[in-house]
Amino acid sequence: MTAQIELSDVNKHYGAYHALKNIDLAIRKGSFTALVGPSGCGKSTLLRSLAGLESISTGTLKIAGEVMNRVPPRKRDVAMVFQSYALYPHMTVEQNLTYSLRIRGTPKAEAKKAAEEVAATTGLSHLLGRYPRELSGGQRQRVAMSRAIIRHPKAFLFDEPLSNLDAALRVHMRKEIRALHDRLGATSVYVTHDQIEAMTMADHVVVMRAGVIEQQGRPLDLYDKPVNKFVAGFIGSPAMNFIPASGGVDGHSLILELSGRQHVATGVPIAPGKKVTLGLRPEHVTIVPRGEGIIEVPVAIVESTGSTTYLTTATLPELVVVLNGRAHISSGDVVGLDFASSQIHLFDADTERRL
Ligand SMILES: Nc1ncnc2c1ncn2[C@@H]1O[C@H](COP(=O)(O)OP(=O)(O)OP(=O)(O)O)[C@@H](O)[C@H]1O
Numbered sequence: 001m002t003a004q005i006e007l008s009d010v011n012k013h014y015g016a017y018h019a020l021k022n023i024d025l026a027i028r029k030g031s032f033t034a035l036v037g038p039s040g041c042g043k044s045t046l047l048r049s050l051a052g053l054e055s056i057s058t059g060t061l062k063i064a065g066e067v068m069n070r071v072p073p074r075k076r077d078v079a080m081v082f083q084s085y086a087l088y089p090h091m092t093v094e095q096n097l098t099y100s101l102r103i104r105g106t107p108k109a110e111a112k113k114a115a116e117e118v119a120a121t122t123g124l125s126h127l128l129g130r131y132p133r134e135l136s137g138g139q140r141q142r143v144a145m146s147r148a149i150i151r152h153p154k155a156f157l158f159d160e161p162l163s164n165l166d167a168a169l170r171v172h173m174r175k176e177i178r179a180l181h182d183r184l185g186a187t188s189v190y191v192t193h194d195q196i197e198a199m200t201m202a203d204h205v206v207v208m209r210a211g212v213i214e215q216q217g218r219p220l221d222l223y224d225k226p227v228n229k230f231v232a233g234f235i236g237s238p239a240m241n242f243i244p245a246s247g248g249v250d251g252h253s254l255i256l257e258l259s260g261r262q263h264v265a266t267g268v269p270i271a272p273g274k275k276v277t278l279g280l281r282p283e284h285v286t287i288v289p290r291g292e293g294i295i296e297v298p299v300a301i302v303e304s305t306g307s308t309t310y311l312t313t314a315t316l317p318e319l320v321v322v323l324n325g326r327a328h329i330s331s332g333d334v335v336g337l338d339f340a341s342s343q344i345h346l347f348d349a350d351t352e353r354r355l
């Protein structure tokens, strides 16, 4: 399968600041790729480099097999969709949609027909005569997407397109964008700082930190096998619990530094004395009666949404446990925690790499 977009050893400097570091990334034709990471990690810089709104300092960027390093934005044949929508306020929806065609010399009737076709796909047919100020946030977002679609670009580039919408509409629009992507057979690159958005929408997730790609792969592969503590803590909600630990003398147990030293048999082979961090996802811990679990902990906080209960322990570090449904547990109770050794993640305490 050929890559629609390919970056090889790409670096970007803003003056002395090194914003993208040795980026290697192949974006498959027809794929939905999410770029995710904390604020300032370089997501927008990477996306804007694809669009040509930033020039890369070194390395090679190819789109559909052609080197794009020096090609201006309008000749790259990619379309950006921004958080701010960037609609023309004095133009109707139809005029917003046809503008890019008209400036390229497309005859009026042909542009109108194209706008009607796109509007039918995105559910805007009845709104073509309205102005942006007469639309809801979700409808404006749809106009912004339609304006990208009408050009039949080689790729769609989204930069946090849903962050101005309320929670319910955001969840709805995620599905709508993904369905549209599938229907058009598009190639999409989608920037978000929301890992749930990345996990649910994308088939390829790229996790960035401080200008570096920390890990990339299928969403559940990142969840199951994070390569380091950073990715482990970033992917998954609530976040993975981390407990400092070291290897026991028998070579297959752990001593947890959890409100004092606790020896636990984990069945995981580990060198005696080796300093590690134990990672345990909140959803992989079960509550058992006192005396029956691997460890015993006092409960500090119990929160229930009805469908899910979250427990926070009164330990150092504190642990979060997620349970389905309701739990008959109160703050101050002491409970046993159990977990399968197959669901333990171990990281080197110094390098933070997965062991
Ligand atoms: N024009 C610029 N000149 C200098 N530094 C810049 C410039 N644009 C961005 N940066 C820096 O590069 C880094 C990456 O910025 P970028 O906008 O790509 O982050 P981001 O991952 O999109 O963050 P956010 O989630 O907050 O949008 C930041 O530290 C930022 O301050």
Ligand SMILES: [Mg+2]
Binding pocket: 043, 044, 045
């Ligand atoms: Mg950004």
